[in-house]
Amino acid sequence: MNDDDDLDLSFEGAEDRGRWKHRKKEGSGRTLMAFAMVILLLGALGGGVYVGYDKVKGYFSAEDFPGPGAGEAVIEVKSGNTATDIANTLFKAGVVKSAAAFVDAAKDNPKSTEVQVGSYLLKKEMKASEALTMLLDLKNKNVNKVTIPEGIISLQIFDRLSKASGIPVAEFKKAARDPQKLGVPALWFTRLDGKKVVKTDIEGFLYPATYEIPKKSTATDILKMIIANFNAEMDKLDFVAKVKKLDVKISPYEALVAASIAQVEGLLAVDMGPIARVLYNRSYTGEFPCGCLQLDSTVNYWLRISGKDAKASEKLLAKELHDPKNPYNYDVKGMAVGPISSPGEVALKGAINPPKSNYYFFVTIDQKGTTAYGVTNDDHEKNKLTACKNGIPICG
Template sequence: MKETILERQRRRVQESTRWESLRDPQVLLMQLIRAGFLVLVVGVLWSVWSVADAHLSEQFLAVERQSEALIDPNAGEDALTPENIEKRILAFNLRLREEELAQPAGTDPRPRPFTINPGEPARWVAARLAAEGFIADADLFNLYLRVTGLDRRIEAGNFMLAETMTIPEIAEALQEARFEEVLVTIPEGFRAEETAERLAENFVIDTERFLTAVRQPRSLTIFDNYDFLQGLPEGASLEGFLFPDTYRFPVNAASPELVIQAFLDNFDAKVGAQGLIGGGSGLSGRDLITLASIVEREAVQADERPLIASVYVNRLNGRCAAEVGGNYLQADPTVQYARGTVGNWWWKPQSIEEYSQVRSPYNTYLNPGLPPGPIASPGLSAIEATRNPAQTNYCFFLATGDDGRHVFATTLAEHERNLSIYGYNP
């Protein structure tokens, strides 16, 4: 009992001492400083979140916040709610990883198809994008979608994406699915690789799938449907037979055959097997298309195509052998074709002397006769001009620099004078 009374007295003394200490000005000042410091820390964190959110809204969304209505739909965005706190934390995290957003997942610029199924969650889309090599970090992609609000606007449908696209570019591309069909124009003089790139740019088919089929035409089930292809040598491609025109193709075509069939059907209708025989040039079949592809690349003005074709026919049949030193075509486009690479399909040398350094069967400066095959897709005008060229004795032609026109010569001496007249000789 005595111990209990003593314990109570001790507690009363301690409480009295504590309250007296709180009334001490120095102790009270320290407590106020601590409370003020806590408020300052909270204020700094809130300011950082606000700045990060404003920066990201401007940089990623690029949308001004404004309201013309009586009630602001954005009211309450700055309220200290769990949702707003989470949003600002996510925005701050994304701000720390901003540099990663500009880093593509790969180096291959060729577009490939990607499909989003109806109702597919954004996180599943991100996982598949990473699995197919379009993005390097699915979590970062999801974070970007959540902060920008784009996760609610991703569309189901077909898309064409490339490894060289950044996360913001891919996210933006997924906002608009492609139409089921698209119009594509293939100009005269395109080589197969350029046609493949044009198709890929319009989300029709992947370049490699298309080119693989073009280079292995006998593997196509439709190959036997076309008489004009039956004389194609083993190992030959469809170069030259992808008829230039404007086509309506399906987006993300199910197979290369579906696309190639449109080209071959058009060639069959416009030219066909009968259009490759019986002309005045003495050429037929694939040889006719080979020379026509060179004429297509050389001629700019339509009225000059029969004249340019006549020069090459004269060289092939030996009429110019004495002036040229053999039946060499010496056609610049054939060498340009041989040296062509991605991004520079028609190589241009600094001087004509560089042609002699290109070791290729397509180099018609070094190899007599026709090259191994067509170098591009000629149009109907070039094919007809080659089938029935003008009757001339010309062995040379030279670009004058005037609207793509050329000057023609019969002898080497005349040609050399033209070189001097038009400033080709120093």
């Protein structure tokens, strides 16, 4: 045993490992006996015992630094860590003088069970009780928080991530060019409608949530973390399996596109599913005259990713709606070529559980965000008149 850093000895006995419960300190007999056994064990290795003595002593004796410590040490508290696990991490990092001192501090502090998972910035050579106090204070988390709301696009997300991390937007754009390397499974890059998926497009995969970004992370690190959360959320929803059970034959990617559109078009949670159904009816039934979506939201998405400003529906020009250079224009048949936003849980659920209907039209009809649906164009025109009467600016 030449490398004493490889020692992985817990302070507590196996039967107590993982217990955070406050209890009285036990006598020193067991500790001394355990330490003596280690000495005997290492003694068989000859001189090597003296190399690792201080390391081993740090696990079994309750020596403590006087504090307050100096310098920096980044400590990672992982899910499932016990007081002993954290104590050993702190000891190895030079934060506490012994793992035993931290375990004792944890036993004496009833709040010790409230230490949260995450990365923390502590000092080296701290008094164990003060190290615990720092772990309990979320201000010492070695992270920057950023929130990705539902319905925004990747360019907006990169901007938020840049402001939170200090990393230039250009680095996020560069890192995002290969979503599969970031962790998006290959199954997401296929369609059943004959259209090709742009495999360099990360849109739709940046799951909306609040993230804690460890300081010193790279753009790639951050995007991988977000993609990992996307994968976890898709597993929770059983998204892929439920897509296969839909009454329309589509791929998970096509359902993701529908969810991203419903997220933007639907103002109320109750409308996410019904709007997804309208999108499926238009794109896949063959009964909608043009077989196209004819949505302002997809046109606006193209304007935004082209460096232009989105426009209110009543201000979009005919040449913009029907621009042949815009792959998201009014006249493109079938489901849009890609997601137009980052859909959240409600929109995703709506895309895999759309209520059956024969609706082909929908429109917001009041300031509350109520959506009205129609089977025919005449139905749609009546709903639009209601919207106009309620002050929704869609009448030209």
